[in-house]
Amino acid sequence: MYTITLQDAPADLPEPARADAEHRFRRTLERALGGPEQVLATYRAWTAAEDTAENEMTASDMTLAKRWIAAAGRARSDAFQNLGETEAWFEVRVEK
Numbered sequence: 001m002y003t004i005t006l007q008d009a010p011a012d013l014p015e016p017a018r019a020d021a022e023h024r025f026r027r028t029l030e031r032a033l034g035g036p037e038q039v040l041a042t043y044r045a046w047t048a049a050e051d052t053a054e055n056e057m058t059a060s061d062m063t064l065a066k067r068w069i070a071a072a073g074r075a076r077s078d079a080f081q082n083l084g085e086t087e088a089w090f091e092v093r094v095e096k
Contacts, residue, residue: 006021027078
């Protein structure tokens with residue numbers, strides 16, 4: 001499947017707050033995209049899109065990549081709602 005970890009969080013962020021943010025991010029992604037399998041599919045399409053010219057992508061992959069962008073933005077917003085301003089970000093790592 002995949003793991004989500006909060007990166008570059010403030011050093012004084014308590015572990016429960018970190019875990020809560022990671023949980024919120026995952027939950028929002030899965031709700032927005034339709035479950036873990038769809039999270040993986042859209043994430044893979046988005047990462048492929050980063051290295052592919054738009055005219056070389058299929059319409060389906062383009063749609064998936066755009067869904068990732070929208071869902072990840074919403075998930076980031078939900079995850080950081082209790083943390084305030086931060087430069088932190090979420091890493092999604094696909095398990096092989």
